[in-house]
Structures are given as C-alpha cells and as structure tokens.
Amino acid sequence: MNITSFNPPRRILMGPGPSDISPQVLQAQSRPIVGHLDPLFVGMMDEIKFLLQYAFQTSNPHTFAVSAPGSAGMETCFVNLVEPEDKVIVCINGVFGQRMLENVERCGGEAVVVEDSWGEPVSISKVEKALEQHPDAKVLAFVHAETSTGVASDAQALCALAKQHHCLSIVDAVTSLGGIPLKVDEWGIDAIYSGSQKCLSCVPGLSPVSFSQAAIDKLTKRKTKVQSWFLDQSLVMGYWSGEQKRSYHHTAPVTALYALHEALLSLYNEGLEVSWQRHADFHQQLTQGLSELGLELMVDESCRLPQLNLVAVPEGVDEAALRARLLNDYNLEIGAGLGQFAGKAWRIGLMGYAARQENVTLCLAALNDVLKS
Template identity: 45%
Template sequence: MRRTPLFIRGRFKGPSLQLCDLAALALRQSLEVPSRLLMGPGPSNAHPRVLAAQALPLLGHMHPHFFKIMDEIQGGLRYLFQTDSPYTLCISGTGHAGMEAVIANLLEPGDKIVVANNGIWGERVADMAGRFRAEVVQLRAPAGKTFSTGELKAALEEHKPAALFLVQGESSTGAHQALGDGLGAACRAAGALLIVDTVASLGGVPFLGDAWGVDAAYTGSQKCLSAPPGAAPLFLGPRAIEKLRGRGTKPATYNLDLNLIGDYWGWFGKRSYHHTGMVSMWYAMREALAIAGDEGLEAMWARHSQAHRDLWEGLRALGLEPFVEKDADRLITVNTIKVPPGIDFAALTAHAMANFSVEISGGLGPTAGKVWRVGLMGANATPASVQVVLAAFRAGLAAQGWKGAQAAPATA
C-alpha cells in the first residue's frame, strides 16, 4: 500500500507544523529576563563590568591575543588561590566539572581516597571517585558539623590514602572547614594529596593554597567572583602534577583530561588544541579576576565578613537562629538559618520573590526543609543587599504571624 508523503507541494502535512509555528512565534518576541537579587547559594549577580566584557568581539580560540588573555587569567588565579604554582587554568564548565576533573585526573583505579563527608558535596565526590574505580573511605559528620584536625590526621594514619578530600565551604549545610594547623604537612607525611573544594568559599574567606599545603583545589565562577556560571578555576601543586604526569593509565575522561587541557593552557611549554575555549566566558573571568585584584583579597574577605555580621544582627533581632552551632564552623558566604516550628519555609521564599524580587533558598540534601540559605557572595556581599534580605524575612515572617517580625526594628 502506497503511503501518503509527508510533504505535498512543499507543505508539511502533520501535527508538528503547528507546534513549530508556535515555537517560532514565541522566539520572535524580544527576550525578556526579570531582574532578581540572587541571594541564594549561587549563582550570585554578575558584576556589570563582567557582563560588559562578555559583549566584546569574539576571537579565535587559538589566536595569539586570546592566548594572552588566558595567560592573564592564569596569573589572576595564582593570586586568588594564593599559590606560586604555574598549573592554574579554568575548566570549561561549572564547579561540578572542576570537581570531576580533579577526581578523574588525580585518582587511578584502586587508589584510596578519604572523603570527609558532612554534606552533599562530600557525597558527590564519594560517588564520583567510586565511578572512577577508586577505593572510597568516608568520614562522616552530622550536617552543620566539621572535622577536627586530629580526626583527619588519625584517618590519614589509619587508611594511608592516596588523597584526602575536604570541602572548605559546605553550601548545603553552611559549615566552614578549617584547613590549617598542620593538615597539609600531615598529608605530605602520609603520602596523600590534599584536595579541597572551594566552590562556595574562594574569594569570600581566606584560602592560602601554598601556605596550607593544598595540592589541588577548584572553585566556580558564579559565586564570590560574581561571574556567570560556566568556568571552574582550579590549580594543581607540584605533587599533584607529579601524580598526573606519572599515571600508569590515562584518565578515564577525554574531555576533562588535564594533560590535554593543560597543553591548551600552555602548562607544558606548548599550546595544543583540545577543545574550543569558551571565549566570551574567559573574557568574563579575566574581568572578574581584575576586579578581585583591584579590591584586594584581604579587603574582599573583610567585606564578606562584615556582610555576614550585619545579616546575623538583623536575623537575631527577628528571633531567628543559625543552623551551625559553633561560630568558628559557620560559613559566612552561605548562611544557613533554622526554620522555626510552625513556619512554612517555602512560603517565605515565594513571598520574598514575589514582593522583593529577591532569591532566598531552602535547604539542600541533609538540610532540605530545615533551613533557609542566604548567600553573601561577590558583588552581593554589601550592606544594601543585606537590608533587602532582612526586609524580605521581616515581611515574610510577619505574613505568617511570626512574633519576632513584629518586635524587630524596621532598620535591623
């Protein structure tokens, strides 16, 4: 039996035509993006200079002038990570790509890694390491808690791993992990690499890569650097490079193979094509790093700390409490706030968005339904942003009859 052709006299005969027309009609309208103050755990609002940089003309990803921009980014990353290591670059992707690149390149099948797991990012690294056939040992701490240096040193002595993984700023719980006090030296003595996730912390709190003996770290562009999502800055120290170059097997990923990406960034004395670099995103990163350099790291850390103090002065006036009990364990860039009994956390976040155009997030992973999360990162770590957040909490709590919202001063 002869079938009726789909196209008759140039016209498509089928139900998809109407759907295509509707889609085309929507795309003919001008793109509209609402203005939001992004005060959740990320992304934060991008700095206007960073957004403007992305509108500059495109260059070829192998052009000499573009290589110069990449070199300047590497220099900015050395300042940001506080390292003299020449092995800095940006992975094309978000913080997850940085995480996977470090795990895939620094662990071989059968290598043992101790993962200090006190939130969702420890869970994900344990999952990733297992997928790359590493032997995973998990140290667990309750949500909101951190690990003592003694606990970590004892784990190094007991398990003798190839690597120890820590999250400096666990954004799912609001916990800040200490990294000093001889931990890096202990890792060296044990023959273990010290790997650190700084996605929610770098630029907002002190991080001293070389001084603390960190071997590898990565972060994300969209947090304290106030750039759009899409770049995962990382650095490898000399011991990590030795591990990478001395592997007995190739990394089980081509796209994230740091031998190949490193070649593209000039790590090994040459430039080899690996993938098309994210030209406009690298403009944004170059500008974000320039802004950080103009302000200075110590000033950045102080600004984030002051915003944190201002926020909690106002939240406590409302009768709200921090989820992380100890001051020393509290992350200042992603603040976790206990949801009081009888309060609908989701209703408050919806009220904040509808009435203040401000994003306040709920919990994630072990804190889902238990906390609100307020990010104070990059260009958003300012007195003005804090006041908008406090006003949104005050109004949202008052709408639910929270007594503290009635008593708190309007200028808290």
C-alpha cells in the same frame, strides 16, 4: 509555541549561587567574540592564569579554568589524580563530600569515608585516625566550605595532616574562593577546584583549578589513561600552557572567559584581604539583623561561613511559600535547604558582589515584611 527573547527582571541573588554579578562583568560578556586561538585571546588567558594564581595564592603553573561548572572541576581533580584501586580518604559533612565519594567510586578508587554531621566541620582527629589506620592512602579529599550547610572546615590543618601522611590533598573551594582566607601554597594544597559563580561573582559555567607539582607528578606517572578525554589534564595543559605553542584541545568558552577575566580583575583590584573582610563585615550585619528578627543560625559561630548562612525555618512557616514571596514581590532570591536540610533551612548567601549594604538591608527588611504578614 510562541517564543520571544528572554528578558528577565533584575533579581537580587542571595542564595547559594549563582551570586549577584556586577554590570561590568555582565557587559564584558557581550564584547565582540574573537577566536579561541587568537593571539589577543591567548594573551588574555595568560592574564587569567596570573589573576587565578593571585586568587588562589599560589605560584602553581598549572592554574586555569576548566571549561565547565564546578562539578566538572571536582571531577577533573578526581579523574586525574585517582587511579583504580587508589585508596582515598573522603570527608563527608554535606552534599559535596557525598559527591566526592561518588567521584572516587566512579574512578575505581577505594574510598575510606570519614563522616561528620551535617552542620559540623570535618573533624581533624577523625581524619588523623583514618590516616593512621590507612597508611596506604594516597589522597585526602574534603570540602573547605560546604555549600549545603554553610560550614567552613580547617583546610590548613587537614592539608598539613595529609602531607604528614604522604597523601595528596584534593580540596573543594567552590564556595570559599574569594570569600574567606584560602592560601594554596602556604597550606600545601595539591589539587583545588572552585566555581566561577560564587564569591568570584562571575557567570556560572567555569571551574578554576590549580594543581601542585606533586599532583602533576602523580598525573604524569599514571599507569592508566585518565578516563575522561575532556578533563585529561595532560592534554589540557598543552592548551593553557604559555611556554609552548598552544595546541588545540577544545574550543574554550570565549565570552565566559571574558567575564572571568573581568571578575578576577575586580577581585585583584579590591584585594583579597579587603574582600575577605567585606564578607565578614556584612555577615556580622546580617546575623545581627536575623537575630533581631528572631531567626536562628544553625551553624556554630566557630565554623560559620560568612558568605553562606544556614537559617532555621521557624516552626509553622511554609518555607517555599516565603521564598516565592521574596522572589515575586521583592525580586530577591534566597536559597532552599539542600539534602538533610531541605524544608528545614534557608541558605542566605552573601557572595562576592552580593556582599553589599543594599542587599543586606533589603534582605532583612523583606524578611521582616513577609514574616510579619
């Protein structure tokens, strides 16, 4: 096999993630590697923690990045906070709610499913009813921003309900963090996970998480060991905690964390509110342009995610062929539909560094070209 170095072209990433990455963040990764217990690196980890607390709007000390993708961040929340036979209310309105259910079952938890149609937000009233019917439920789990459908659910209202019914909340913020308002402390979120490769515009492979004191309390009072050694937060805390000597747990992905530091710093310098507004503004521009092209957005305006737009494939259009043309002729990636929407929708992302004028303009113009020819 004749193999040479991999030299990819510059793509414009407007799918469901990974999103575009700024040159600064990409270059941060190629800085010299230092040891994962080097005092300089430990200092950088403290800064990452501070920057993540800002991004999540929390003062939770247990805020850090899991050394693996968002799916592992999800699993981190479930394996630490769900013990065998714990009753967990799981809201499903897309692929990632379904994945939460898988996690509950694999932890030996007892799942109560609250189901909503794909493309709809999680129903507050259905969740309220489930909480009333299951007063012994210990956890409420839902997806804030469903990457498979482009739908935002009302995390604030859902977490308030959880609190009212003495449940911990586990929130999937993979696609929401940095793109739409998210306030962990104000909303009373107990455990939250995100992904580095969405609105943070960092490289994929890291999953920021944050645990409230109530979540830590549940963890420390467990009767059984966490089933995953790698994700056991009672062990990982010793490595990320600034209060004591760092104890070795695993080797952190040093250079990926350089990138996360740079990406979070960029968000911090821009300001969360400015970032949210930028996503909203370019979303407005994109949706108007799509509508002028005769393309239909499939999610109601009231719960539409600005950073991820579910667009109906017009009748008679070969959706995969269109995506291939965008990729091959314009170096532009948009996403395919997932699950129930496979073949029926595209997902156009405006995440993080991708939410910018040149991307929106190119995307609309390229779509116009390929739809007309």
